[in-house]
Amino acid sequence: MFEKPSRFVDRVFLHCSASDNPSHDNVATIKRWHTDPKPQGRGWSDTGYHYFIRKNGILENGRPLSRTPAAQAGHNTGTIAICLHGLDEDKFTESQFATLKNLCVEINDSYDGTLTFHGHREVASKACPVFDYKAVLKLDQFGRLGLDGTVAQPLFEVDDKTPDSLPTIRRGDRGPAVALLQRLLMIKDDGIFGPKTDAEVRSFQTSKGLVRDGICGPMTWAAVLNNDRIVHASDE
Numbered sequence: 001m002f003e004k005p006s007r008f009v010d011r012v013f014l015h016c017s018a019s020d021n022p023s024h025d026n027v028a029t030i031k032r033w034h035t036d037p038k039p040q041g042r043g044w045s046d047t048g049y050h051y052f053i054r055k056n057g058i059l060e061n062g063r064p065l066s067r068t069p070a071a072q073a074g075h076n077t078g079t080i081a082i083c084l085h086g087l088d089e090d091k092f093t094e095s096q097f098a099t100l101k102n103l104c105v106e107i108n109d110s111y112d113g114t115l116t117f118h119g120h121r122e123v124a125s126k127a128c129p130v131f132d133y134k135a136v137l138k139l140d141q142f143g144r145l146g147l148d149g150t151v152a153q154p155l156f157e158v159d160d161k162t163p164d165s166l167p168t169i170r171r172g173d174r175g176p177a178v179a180l181l182q183r184l185l186m187i188k189d190d191g192i193f194g195p196k197t198d199a200e201v202r203s204f205q206t207s208k209g210l211v212r213d214g215i216c217g218p219m220t221w222a223a224v225l226n227n228d229r230i231v232h233a234s235d236e
């Protein structure tokens with residue numbers, strides 16, 4: 001969940017990573033680009049952005065919110081910086097936009113609608129971000145958010161996506177880890193571990209030769225996280 005930093009914030013800036021390379025689709029890569037010594041990297045102390053949104057909609061944390069970003073030269077003070085992975089405007093995903101909307105609604109609500117949302121391009125001669133952020137966020141001419149919270153999907157953040165750091169979850173559980181599991185299994189990510197999720201987990205476990213118990217613990221998490229292609233059973 002979003003928590004207001006103690007420093008003053010009145011603007012949120014949006015960026016894109018300027019890459020469609022899947023191997024760059026994670027905040028760890030961006031961090032390397034920003035913190036590696038020059039000339040390979042920028043030589044900064046941390047990732048320039050506060051948030052990174054992957055193609056699959058997963059939200060990753062970059063620089064702590066307590067710190068001013070390094071993202072919009074000359075316009076960093078008083079801002080929060082969000083980056084979506086992508087370069088080709090047609091290759092941004094609905095999952096990314098859902099996560100972005102969600103995050104922006106949370107931020108906006110935290111500030112009682114007093115802050116505004118902008119593209120990097122508004123303060124730099126860059127085509128960043130390349131997607132139509134004003135349409136996605138329904139911004140007015142001042143950059144005020146035109147979304148309400150009711151369409152937002154559950155927000156989940158992934159700081160440390162390793163099997164041992166994720167909680168063991170089973171039928172009846174709910175929350176961000178459930179939503180993450182559902183997204184990785186390509187099923188509706190409502191964050192509620194119900195019968196459908198239970199059935200999908202069992203089916204997945206069988207397909208991977210795991211104990212078919214419907215419980216997602218370290219071994220099942222490891223298999224889900226390493227699985228790059230879910231084979232769908234027909235559910236029609």
Ligand SMILES: [Zn+2]
Pocket residue numbers: 014015016071120121128129
């Ligand atoms: Zn930018």
